[in-house]
Structure formats: C-alpha cells, structure tokens
Amino acid sequence: EDKVVQSPLSLVVHEGDTVTLNCSYEVTNFRSLLWYKQEKKAPTFLFMLTSSGIEKKSGRLSSILDKKELFSILNITATQTGDSAIYLCAVLQGGSEKLVFGKGTKLTVNP
Amino acid sequence: DGGITQSPKYLFRKEGQNVTLSCEQNLNHDAMYWYRQDPGQGLRLIYYSQIVNDFQKGDIAEGYSVSREKKESFPLTVTSAQKNPTAFYLCASSIDGQLYNSPLHFGNGTRLTVT
Numbered sequence A: 001e002d003k004v005v006q007s008p009l010s011l012v013v014h015e016g017d018t019v020t021l022n023c024s025y026e027v028t029n030f031r032s033l034l035w036y037k038q039e040k041k042a043p044t045f046l047f048m049l050t051s052s053g054i055e056k057k058s059g060r061l062s063s064i065l066d067k068k069e070l071f072s073i074l075n076i077t078a079t080q081t082g083d084s085a086i087y088l089c090a091v092l093q094g095g096s097e098k099l100v101f102g103k104g105t106k107l108t109v110n111p
Numbered sequence B: 001d002g003g004i005t006q007s008p009k010y011l012f013r014k015e016g017q018n019v020t021l022s023c024e025q026n027l028n029h030d031a032m033y034w035y036r037q038d039p040g041q042g043l044r045l046i047y048y049s050q051i052v053n054d055f056q057k058g059d060i061a062e063g064y065s066v067s068r069e070k071k072e073s074f075p076l077t078v079t080s081a082q083k084n085p086t087a088f089y090l091c092a093s094s095i096d097g098q099l100y101n102s103p104l105h106f107g108n109g110t111r112l113t114v115t
Helices: none
Strands: A003-007 A010-014 A019-026 A030-038 A043-049 A056-058 A061-066 A071-076 A085-093 A098-101 A105-110 B004-007 B010-013 B019-025 B031-037 B044-051 B054-057 B064-066 B076-078 B087-094 B110-114
Touching (some): A003 A085, A003 A098, A010 A019, A019 A030, A030 A071, A043 A056, A043 A061, A043 A071, A071 A085, A098 B044, B010 B019, B019 B031, B019 B087, B044 B064
Parallel strands (some): A010 A105, B010 B110
Antiparallel strands (some): A003 A019, A085 A098, A085 A105, B019 B076
16 A cells, blocks of 8 residues: 655744654655645645755755655754644655655644 | 635535535646545545546545536535545645646635534
8 A cells, every 4th residue: 555654743843943854655656755834724835856865955944855765854944933834745656646645744833 | 816716714514415615726727636634644635637527536536526617617515425524625736737747736725514
C-alpha cells in the first residue's frame, strides 16, 4: 500500500527556533515530492522536489529529497509566529498523476 | 484576482439529506479536484475531472457525486449514502492535470457538519 508518513505530527517551538519536519514515503512509481503549508483553510504550495540532494530554498524555508532513503525534510530557520500552520507532504505518482498525502505536521510557534 | 471560490464556508445538514458544495475557478484551469480532510488524516481524493463533461472516481468516491458541465465549475454532492460526511472539503485545480508541471491550487474549503 502506498503511504506517506510525516513526523512529528505536532510540534511546539518558540520564535527564533529552527525546526525540521520529516516526510518518508513508500509510493510506487515516484515522480516528485511536494510540500504545502496550510494555515487556516487553503493549502499553499511551497516546494516540489524531484532530484536527490538538490536543496530548494525560499527565504527561511528549505527542503531536500533523498530518493535512496525515501525521505524529505523541510527546514524552517528563525521561526516566526506566522509559520504556525499544518505542513503537508505529498508524493506524486507517475502514470496516474495522483497525489498521496501524509497526515501533516502541525507546527505552533509561540512568541 | 484569479482563484478558486468554494461556497459556503460552513454548511450544516441533517442526516439523510443530500447537500451540494460549490466550487468555481476563474484560473482557466482544465483539471479540477475534490479532496476530503479529516482531523489527523491526510487529504483523500474523492473525484477529479481533467476536462469538461468527464470525471473519474478517486480513492473515496462512494456516497459522493459530481458534474463538470462547465470548465469553471465542479460541484460536489454529498449524498445520504455517505456514511460519515462530516469533514472539511477542499476543491483544487491545476492547469492541465499534469501535476508534475502545474501543482494544485486550492480553494478555502467548506466545512460540512451533518447531525
């Protein structure tokens, strides 16, 4: 069965901390891995990763993929209260063009 | 501003009633999707449509129905056959259904409560 597992499921930190969110997967016909941020309602796209070892970066957020070990990490440095959200990891399957989502990591950043 | 509009934001229904959730997009996207989100669960695909007048079942289609008569609109009906309809429903679209090239854009969701 295809699955995407995120850890931790919940995380509480203080402003300024650095956090690492994990996403491991067992999905047939892997095509790419995506990260989304869901603050209150609509998930918004963060990154798409297709190749191992190439870091994607946007401001304080960065992500990398390891296709040999089948996982990805999302790093957030110098966290701010506005980073509080659910972070969703999803794997795109080739052929079917379907996304398999993990359960998400709920990040709370306290002032 | 282009985007996806879901309405209503909150919906309350009695058990046994069918209910239709609206999803409209003005992004000129070909493909549209319905996902269900439950607490502690990942997003699960209900139905998707890559072109007008055509749609396919996702992983949890039982108890749901859709139509795609116009490119802009993809309404979802939650029927009385859906055993556990209370959930947060997200509509999404992509340019051409090739998600490798065009990641999903999501609406703000409809929270459905059935009692």
